Every structure is written in structure tokens, then in C-alpha cells.
Amino acid sequence: MDIKVFFRYLQMSFKDLSVFRSDFVISILHILIYQGIFIIFWDALLGQLNTNLGVWDKGSLALLILVGLVFSSVRMLFFGFTTMSEKVINGDLDKYLCRPISPLMALLAEDTKIWAAGHSLLTCSILFVLLNEVYSFEFEASNFVLFVFSIVAGSLTLVLMEGCIALSAFWFGNIDKLFYLINSFSDFQRYPITLFPKLLQHFLIYVLPIGLVSSVPVMILMGSYGNSGVLLLAQLGLLGGWLLLFCWLWRCALRRYDSLGG
Amino acid sequence: MSIINLIRIELKEVTHFRMNLYAWLLSHPLQLLIIYLLWRGIFQFTDAVAGLGFQDVVMYYFLVHFINAFLSSAYSVNYQVWSDINEGGLDKYLCRPFDYLTVISTKNLARPCVDALFATPVLAVAVWYSQAQYGVSSWLQFFIATVVSLLILIEIQKVIGLLSLWLEKVFGLRDILFSIMMLLSGQLLPLSILPGWLGSIASYSPFAALFHAPISQIIDTGGVTGLAAMQLQLFWLVVFALLGKGLWVIGRPKYQSLGG
Numbered sequence: 260m261d262i263k264v265f266f267r268y269l270q271m272s273f274k275d276l277s278v279f280r281s282d283f284v285i286s287i288l289h290i291l292i293y294q295g296i297f298i299i300f301w302d303a304l305l306g307q308l309n310t311n312l313g314v315w316d317k318g319s320l321a322l323l324i325l326v327g328l329v330f331s332s333v334r335m336l337f338f339g340f341t342t343m344s345e346k347v348i349n350g351d352l353d354k355y356l357c358r359p360i361s362p363l364m365a366l367l368a369e370d371t372k373i374w375a376a377g378h379s380l381l382t383c384s385i386l387f388v389l390l391n392e393v394y395s396f397e398f399e400a401s402n403f404v405l406f407v408f409s410i411v412a413g414s415l416t417l418v419l420m421e422g423c424i425a426l427s428a429f430w431f432g433n434i435d436k437l438f439y440l441i442n443s444f445s446d447f448q449r450y451p452i453t454l455f456p457k458l459l460q461h462f463l464i465y466v467l468p469i470g471l472v473s474s475v476p477v478m479i480l481m482g483s484y485g486n487s488g489v490l491l492l493a494q495l496g497l498l499g500g501w502l503l504l505f506c507w508l509w510r511c512a513l514r515r516y517d518s519l520g521g
Numbered sequence: 522m523s524i525i526n527l528i529r530i531e532l533k534e535v536t537h538f539r540m541n542l543y544a545w546l547l548s549h550p551l552q553l554l555i556i557y558l559l560w561r562g563i564f565q566f567t568d569a570v571a572g573l574g575f576q577d578v579v580m581y582y583f584l585v586h587f588i589n590a591f592l593s594s595a596y597s598v599n600y601q602v603w604s605d606i607n608e609g610g611l612d613k614y615l616c617r618p619f620d621y622l623t624v625i626s627t628k629n630l631a632r633p634c635v636d637a638l639f640a641t642p643v644l645a646v647a648v649w650y651s652q653a654q655y656g657v658s659s660w661l662q663f664f665i666a667t668v669v670s671l672l673i674l675i676e677i678q679k680v681i682g683l684l685s686l687w688l689e690k691v692f693g694l695r696d697i698l699f700s701i702m703m704l705l706s707g708q709l710l711p712l713s714i715l716p717g718w719l720g721s722i723a724s725y726s727p728f729a730a731l732f733h734a735p736i737s738q739i740i741d742t743g744g745v746t747g748l749a750a751m752q753l754q755l756f757w758l759v760v761f762a763l764l765g766k767g768l769w770v771i772g773r774p775k776y777q778s779l780g781g
Binding site for chain 1: 544547548551552555558559562563565566567570571690693694696697700701703704709710714715716
């Protein structure tokens with residue numbers, strides 16, 4: 260029953276976004292240009308410096324920008340977390356709570372942006388093909404497998420963390436600016452974390468895992484990260500931890516929720 | 522008095538949810554900290570970037586941050602115009618004796634005053650950090666150029682919004698334009714760091730009038746700077762004001778609404 264509801268919401272999301280057909284093409288173009296701007300940033304900067312930034316050359320910095328799109332697509336699937344605070348404040352959760360479906364799944368499925376996720380992945384693929392012509396990437400197969408695991412685990416960890424923050428709306432009301440604050444941290448995605456102090460690097464990997472969806476997977480892919488095995492185990496642990504926290508917070512949040520009228 | 526009342530109402534709205542307010546206040550120094558740490562990391566590998574030292578670069582981004590905070594509310598002007606055209610809100614302006622374009626401009630002059638209040642600590646830190654290297658006249662020119670930047674941005678946004686009279690949706694176009702603007706305005710990095718040909722094109726573009734022009738009153742970042750940059754700002758302000766007026770005159774007869 261829940262899966263049928265989920266697929267129905269996906270269908271509606273698809274129809275909603277395909278009403279304006281030209282928007283699809285323009286969105287792809289926009290993402291290409293937006294990401295291209297940051298690739299130009301690093302290219303121009305390294306052109307001025309005439310040196311690499313440690314292990315980071317122009318190619319790996321371009322990959323760093325690309326990898327951000329993978330996380331972005333995962334995030335679009337869980338876009339419901341971003342709109343949760345508005346629904347809590349307006350009492351819109353009632354319609355989920357009085358139906359025989361999982362309220363969390365319905366809440367997420369209603370706002371899932373499956374098409375936007377597709378945009379990001381498609382643009383990532385196009386950009387990769389274009390950049391490969393310029394930078395001639397070479398990866399080992401084993402590194403690529405580890406990279407895929409790392410980026411997926413990292414993305415899910417970060418999404419669960421955002422989910423926990425979204426649940427704080429049940430206690431604090433409007434938390435849009437809290438998301439704005441977290442999004443400010445997401446600026447770290449575009450910059451190699453090795454440029455920052457060691458303490459901050461650990462913070463960006465183990466506390467606010469922005470590094471796990473940007474620098475770390477790219478370094479694993481390029482073969483320049485020393486302890487891949489240990490890190491991947493740590494990622495599994497982090498993912499499990501955030502999942503447990505999220506489940507516990509969701510139960511507490513539902514008990515706290517009340518609304519009038521409706 | 523009405524501007525003061527508007528500011529008071531905006532302040533009440535902004536401070537209603539405290540967690541939101543604290544998060545927003547924290548986000549400003551956080552963004553600056555990220556930029557500071559990034560460039561400190563980059564300057565481990567070099568002493569200067571395109572003739573700019575570490576202190577100049579840090580100062581540059583403080584100023585970008587202040588201008589961005591001041592201009593932030595003006596980014597929604599195109600949505601206001603699109604909304605008025607597509608949802609029939611234009612009716613209430615057409616049957617009243619004032620010019621719609623002037624109303625849109627004046628409505629969007631109040632919120633930047635509030636945003637400037639919150640961005641002022643950033644500017645105070647920038648002034649302290651500069652340790653009086655830059656004269657009073659430079660700062661005065663900076664403030665004037667920043668206000669002109671706001672006016673130019675409002676005009677650009679109105680032009681984008683008015684395209685709704687011909688196009689169903691303008692947001693894709695807007696987003697593409699904003700992305701290009703980030704690079705060519707000097708918001709992302711000083712124009713002197715761009716390749717020569719791109720930096721030259723950028724410094725004469727209307728986008729450079731938004732960030733590069735005000736900042737060039739304080740720091741020399743190459744291209745068109747100082748009073749010449751301010752003259753270029755005035756040129757683009759007139760161009761976009763006339764363009765907006767032209768689009769309004771040609772496009773207004775196309776507008777139709779039912780009911781209301």
C-alpha cells in the first residue's frame with residue numbers, strides 16, 4: 260500500500276515538472292553553467308598560481324565540483340525535509356496522520372523532486388564526458404567501487420542529518436534559517452578540505468560530514484587517500500548512528516505534535 | 522515615517538522565530554570564516570594572486586559579503602513582477618494613478634535598509650581589518666556605488682520579470698543569468714584573476730556594476746575602477762531603466778486578466 264502511494268507521488272512529481280517542457284532543457288543548461296562557473300574558478304586560480312594545491316590539480320578540482328551533483332541528486336529525493344517546518348507550523352501534517360499510510364513516507368514522497376534528481380545526475384554525466392576530453396581522467400576499478408560506496412553512504416548520512424534538523428521544527432517552529440546555516444556549511448563541498456586546518460577537516464568528516472560527499476570520495480577515486488578501508492568502516496558507523504538518531508527523533512516529534520481545527 | 526514603520530514591521534517579522542534569527546545571524550560570520558580559511562589555505566602555496574596579497578583578498582570578500590547582504594532582498598523583484606503578471610496582481614496597480622514600475626522600485630528599497638543593519642557588523646570588521654589603509658572618500662564612493670548597485674539590480678530584475686508578458690516562465694533564464702552574473706560581477710572571485718580576455722569583457726558588462734564597481738573604490742582589482750566604474754554604473758542604470766520602460770510600454774497591452 261505504501262509503495263503504491265509512493266509511486267503515485269512520483270508520477271505526480273513527474274507530471275508537475277513536465278508541464279513546462281522547455282524548463283527541462285533550461286534546467287540542464289543552468290546546472291551546466293552553474294557548475295561550469297566553479298570549474299572556471301579553480302581553472303583560473305590555478306592558472307594564476309602556476310602550481311597545484313597539494314594533491315589537487317585542475318582535473319581533481321573539476322571532479323570535486325562534479326561530485327557535488329551526486330549528493331545534490333540524492334538530496335532532491337528527500338526534499339520533503341526542507342518543507343517539513345512549514346507543514347508543522349501550518350498543521351498540514353494532519354492529512355498524513357489520519358490516513359493508513361506511513362506519515363514520514365507520505366511527507367517525503369509528496370515533495371520528492373525525482374525530476375530534479377534526474378537533472379543533476381544527467382548533468383553530472385554530461386559534464387564528466389566534457390571534462391574527460393579536457394583532463395583525461397584515469398581511475399582504477401577498485402577505487403571507483405570504493406568511490407561509489409563512499410559517495411552513496413556519505414550522501415545518505417548527510418540527508419539523515421538534515422532530516423534530524425528538519426525534525427527540530429516540532430520544537431522550534433520555523434527553522435528555515437537553520438537550513439540556511441547548514442547550507443552555508445555546504446560551501447565546503449566546493450573546496451578541498453585539505454586546504455583547511457586539521458581540526459576542521461575532522462569536523463567536516465566526522466561531525467558535519469560535508470567532506471564525505473565531496474573531497475573524500477574524490478581523493479579515494481584519485482587514489483590519494485591513505486586509509487580508505489578505515490574510513491569506509493567509519494562511514495558505515497556514522498550512517499548507522501544518524502539513522503538511529505533520526506528514528507528516535509521522529510517518534511519523539513510525533514508525540515509532541517498537535518494541531519487545532521483542520 | 523512610512524519607511525520607518527515598514528522597517529519596524531520587517532524587524533518584528535524577522536525576530537518572531539528566535540531559532541531562525543540566531544541561525545541567520547550565525548550564517549554571516551560562518552560564510553566569512555569559510556572564505557578566510559579557504560584563502561589562508563590557498564596562500565600556503567603562494568604570496569600573491571594576480572597582484573593581491575592575503576589581506577587584500579580577505580578585505581575583498583568582506584566587501585562582497587556586505588554588498589551581497591545589502592542586495593539580497595532585491596533578488597526577488599523578478600518573482601514579484603512575474604507573480605503580479607501571472608496571478609492578476611497587476612490589476613490593482615493599473616486602476617490606480619501611479620506607475621507600476623516606480624511602485625516596484627520603491628517597495629524594494631525598504632528591506633535593504635534592514636539587511637544593511639545586519640550586515641553593518643561585517644563592514645565594521647572590514648574597516649577594523651583594513652586598519653585605515655583606505656581614505657574616507659574611498660568609503661564614501663563605496664557606499665554611493667553600492668546604492669547604485671541596488672538600483673541597477675532592481676532594474677535588471679524588473680526587466681527579467683517583465684519578460685513574463687511574453688514567456689510563460691522566466692525563472693530558468695533568470696537562474697542562468699544569475700550564474701553568469703556570479704562570475705562576471707566579481708562576486709565569486711576578483712576579475713583580475715580571470716583570464717585577460719574574460720576579465721576585460723566582464724569589467725565592461727552590467728554585472729561588474731553590481732560588485733566589482735563598488736569594491737574597486739576601495740581595492741584596485743584591475744579593469745575599470747574608481748570614478749570610471751561609477752560612470753559605467755550610471756550608464757547601465759539608464760540602459761536598464763529605459764529597457765524596462767520600453768518592455769512595459771510594448772508589453773502592457775498584452776496583459777489580460779479575468780475576474781478580480
